[in-house]
Amino acid sequence: MLKVENLYVSVEGRAILKGLTLEMNPGEFHVVMGPNGSGKSTLALTIAGHPRYSVEGGRILFDGEDITGFGPDERAKRGIMLAFQHPHEVEGVRIIEFLQQVLVETKGVDPVEAYDRIVKKAEELWFREEDLHRYVNVGFSGGERKRLELLQALLIEPKLLILDEPDSGVDVDSLSVISRTIEELHQRGTAVLLITHYGRILGHLDREKLRVHVMKDGRIVKTGSGELVERIESEGFGRIFEEVGE
Numbered sequence: 001m002l003k004v005e006n007l008y009v010s011v012e013g014r015a016i017l018k019g020l021t022l023e024m025n026p027g028e029f030h031v032v033m034g035p036n037g038s039g040k041s042t043l044a045l046t047i048a049g050h051p052r053y054s055v056e057g058g059r060i061l062f063d064g065e066d067i068t069g070f071g072p073d074e075r076a077k078r079g080i081m082l083a084f085q086h087p088h089e090v091e092g093v094r095i096i097e098f099l100q101q102v103l104v105e106t107k108g109v110d111p112v113e114a115y116d117r118i119v120k121k122a123e124e125l126w127f128r129e130e131d132l133h134r135y136v137n138v139g140f141s142g143g144e145r146k147r148l149e150l151l152q153a154l155l156i157e158p159k160l161l162i163l164d165e166p167d168s169g170v171d172v173d174s175l176s177v178i179s180r181t182i183e184e185l186h187q188r189g190t191a192v193l194l195i196t197h198y199g200r201i202l203g204h205l206d207r208e209k210l211r212v213h214v215m216k217d218g219r220i221v222k223t224g225s226g227e228l229v230e231r232i233e234s235e236g237f238g239r240i241f242e243e244v245g246e
């Protein structure tokens with residue numbers, strides 16, 4: 001479903017991704033780990049089509065189609081969604097209106113039905129109806145921002161959900177609801193590409209079925225199953241890099 005082939009990406013003239021290859025089948029759950037600055041967010045933003053990240057080599061295929069040159073909206077239409085590491089405040093745009101528009105455009109739902117659906121799903125992520133009338137992320141805590149990203153995902157049910165550190169800057173209670181929501185989406189068939197530093201977000205997911213990629217300096221230097229997550233947590237990246245001669 002997703003094929004990232006020998007990808008080279010630069011930001012403002014600086015090479016960040018240096019020959020990254022990654023393949024995902026429909027419904028799979030992949031985890032990306034790596035030290036700060038190794039290019040994890042760059043990978044996520046490049047797959048989502050952020051204009052600041054320029055592809056210097058390689059390509060990205062989605063469902064067999066070369067999407068390397070596509071804008072973010074075209075990728076979203078094909079079922080790719082990115083939940084941001086640092087969701088931005090959007091002054092003047094109310095959550096409810098934004099989400100209604102998302103549902104009208106992506107699912108063809110009428111606005112009234114969309115409203116009811118949003119309020120219902122929002123409850124699962126601990127948003128009350130009155131919260132939905134606030135501006136997007138304005139004055140929101142870290143946990144609220146990340147939960148709002150997950151609410152969008154629940155409504156859209158993307159084919160591919162990329163999550164960039166959904167567990168960073170959130171309290172334990174938010175962490176559990178975020179983790180549960182990711183698992184729910186995965187069970188309903190969404191393929192997940194999750195960037196994290198911690199195994200806790202993986203909750204009860206079957207470690208055997210996970211594919212874990214370890215990044216260093218813009219490339220994937222090791223891929224394994226879920227046991228890698230716990231190894232990295234206990235031993236750090238150094239040992240793994242040594243093993244693979246990095």
Ligand code: ADP
Binds near residue numbers: 011016034
């Ligand atoms: P990670 O998510 O693994 O911490 P990033 O992809 O955010 O890594 O960043 C990789 C490298 O690229 C870092 O050295 C970072 O400073 C640099 N970088 C990322 N985005 C930008 C940007 N917009 N402008 C300049 N440098 C950037």
Ligand code: MG
Binds near residue numbers: 036037
């Ligand atoms: Mg980082």
Ligand code: MG
Binds near residue numbers: 040041164
């Ligand atoms: Mg990052």
